[in-house]
Amino acid sequence: MSRVLVVDDEPGLRRALAINLSARGYEVTTAATGAQALELAASAHPDVVLLDLGLPDLDGLDVLAGVRGWSDVPVVVLTARSSAVAAVDALDGGADDFVEKPFAMDVLLARLRAALRRAAPVAGAAAGAGEAVEAGRVRIDLARREVLRDGAPVRLTPTEWHLLEVLVRHRGRLVPQAQLLREVWGPGYGRETNYLRVYVGQLRRKLEDVPGEPRLLVTEPGMGYRFEG
Amino acid sequence: MSRVLVVDDEPGLRRALAINLSARGYEVTTAATGAQALELAASAHPDVVLLDLGLPDLDGLDVLAGVRGWSDVPVVVLTARSSAVAAVDALDGGADDFVEKPFAMDVLLARLRAALRRAAPVAGAAAGAGEAVEAGRVRIDLARREVLRDGAPVRLTPTEWHLLEVLVRHRGRLVPQAQLLREVWGPGYGRETNYLRVYVGQLRRKLEDVPGEPRLLVTEPGMGYRFEG
DNA sequence: CGGGGGCGTCAAGGACGCGTCAAGACGGGG
DNA sequence: CCCCGTCTTGACGCGTCCTTGACGCCCCCG
Numbered sequence: 001m002s003r004v005l006v007v008d009d010e011p012g013l014r015r016a017l018a019i020n021l022s023a024r025g026y027e028v029t030t031a032a033t034g035a036q037a038l039e040l041a042a043s044a045h046p047d048v049v050l051l052d053l054g055l056p057d058l059d060g061l062d063v064l065a066g067v068r069g070w071s072d073v074p075v076v077v078l079t080a081r082s083s084a085v086a087a088v089d090a091l092d093g094g095a096d097d098f099v100e101k102p103f104a105m106d107v108l109l110a111r112l113r114a115a116l117r118r119a120a121p122v123a124g125a126a127a128g129a130g131e132a133v134e135a136g137r138v139r140i141d142l143a144r145r146e147v148l149r150d151g152a153p154v155r156l157t158p159t160e161w162h163l164l165e166v167l168v169r170h171r172g173r174l175v176p177q178a179q180l181l182r183e184v185w186g187p188g189y190g191r192e193t194n195y196l197r198v199y200v201g202q203l204r205r206k207l208e209d210v211p212g213e214p215r216l217l218v219t220e221p222g223m224g225y226r227f228e229g
Numbered sequence: 230m231s232r233v234l235v236v237d238d239e240p241g242l243r244r245a246l247a248i249n250l251s252a253r254g255y256e257v258t259t260a261a262t263g264a265q266a267l268e269l270a271a272s273a274h275p276d277v278v279l280l281d282l283g284l285p286d287l288d289g290l291d292v293l294a295g296v297r298g299w300s301d302v303p304v305v306v307l308t309a310r311s312s313a314v315a316a317v318d319a320l321d322g323g324a325d326d327f328v329e330k331p332f333a334m335d336v337l338l339a340r341l342r343a344a345l346r347r348a349a350p351v352a353g354a355a356a357g358a359g360e361a362v363e364a365g366r367v368r369i370d371l372a373r374r375e376v377l378r379d380g381a382p383v384r385l386t387p388t389e390w391h392l393l394e395v396l397v398r399h400r401g402r403l404v405p406q407a408q409l410l411r412e413v414w415g416p417g418y419g420r421e422t423n424y425l426r427v428y429v430g431q432l433r434r435k436l437e438d439v440p441g442e443p444r445l446l447v448t449e450p451g452m453g454y455r456f457e458g
Numbered sequence: 459c460g461g462g463g464g465c466g467t468c469a470a471g472g473a474c475g476c477g478t479c480a481a482g483a484c485g486g487g488g
Numbered sequence: 489c490c491c492c493g494t495c496t497t498g499a500c501g502c503g504t505c506c507t508t509g510a511c512g513c514c515c516c517c518g
Binding site for chain 3: 496
């Protein structure tokens with residue numbers, strides 16, 4: 001699951017958070033000082049940071065700035081001071097959220113989930129760019145919905161693309177005919193295997209070097225088809 | 230600057246927020262009911278939504294779900310109930326932040342800034358590095374809402390611009406018809422593909438060298454449209 | 459050795475989607 | 489109150505895609 005870095009100088013709270021978070025499946029790292037926090041933020045690669053502003057060695061805002069200098073990891077700030085100034089400073093300093101102590105654990109957990117959820121699509125988009133599958137001379141980019149052969153775009157019809165997409169998502173694994181039919185044509189199309197024959201043939205003609213000897217779209221007689229990565 | 234949609238049934242608070250936000254350069258739209266909120270969320274294209282959970286007609290959580298069904302616009306939830314349950318429900322329902330009434334205006338503004346700041350890089354990342362996109366003889370500046378062709382400004386109607394904006398933000402990627410319709414016209418417009426045909430045609434006539442052979446606004450038959458960078 | 463089922467190919471029809479044009483509805487500003 | 493730009497809606501031609509049937513092949517099995 002997700003990695004959380006808990007930064008607090010108070011051992012009791014640190015321990016309470018660690019126990020609560022671990023019990024919910026988070027992987028927890030703890031830091032007691034600002035210096036340690038900066039170090040662990042770099043080495044432990046947390047998915048979210050819980051940062052208490054009242055640290056003994058460094059100002060919490062400096063820790064925040066230190067992290068923000070090189071990372072966009074979401075930071076949820078904790079503070080004992082109930083001053084509104086602290087909240088504004090923290091948020092404008094790059095914090096993603098702000099919780100005053102004392103806090104209800106379930107609220108903190110909800111804010112933590114929200115911070116993680118927001119960050120997820122960003123990482124997903126970055127990873128999505130490299131989500132292209134390369135196999136022989138063809139390159140299939142699921143995110144862009146684009147397929148290239150020797151660098152040249154290949155035109156696919158909607159059904160062709162849909163079928164290829166399902167096969168690529170299960171790349172390397174055998175996909176039963178009935179499953180392909182249901183995923184592409186919808187439920188109720190469990191036996192129209194002739195559809196598959198036609199469309200697999202069209203895909204092979206567009207993608208394979210020798211359509212008669214398929215190396216990408218392999219048929220497993222009597223069972224289904226497999227995309228070879 | 231940024232557009233804010235304020236949703237609250239209390240006229241006094243609505244007015245106070247509108248004045249405060251306008252004074253700080255935000256463009257403010259207000260809604261008094263949940264139904265109105267859903268409508269304006271689709272038509273006004275806000276950059277952030279301030280949503281009071283205590284509405285007369287709909288449950289605030291339903292409004293939140295309605296918006297989340299088709300848009301990723303950041304939502305900051307306000308509530309009079311000081312219950313922790315409300316906060317957890319709202320955050321898990323897709324809200325980005327949660328503020329209890331009564332609140333300090335500067336804290337609310339800081340949370341608003343934080344929500345906007347977080348959302349900005351997402352849109353920016355999807356669009357790529359720069360703010361201005363250059364493709365052939367046309368240059369599109371998303372930040373300035375300006376499009377030039379051979380250096381000369383091109384007049385676009387609001388709808389034309391919205392459509393182009395969505396396509397450019399996803400540049401290089403195929404955008405499904407249903408997604409385009411929902412993002413430009415709002416939810417409930419998933420099947421009016423004739424709108425797309427008309428407006429894509431208008432954009433091509435204004436941007437393409439040969440509207441009959443589009444190179445910028447490419448149609449992927451049966452699937453959607455793609456802006457070629 | 460003969461038969462049958464699954465698979466690949468091809469072709470044709472009908473259906474559907476797309477681009478285009480134009481007229482009417484709507485709304486905001488003068 | 490009128491005028492103008494914009495949005496909506498309908499109709500039409502054309503090209504493409506999906507469906508469906510027929511046919512031959514190969515492999516497996518009897």
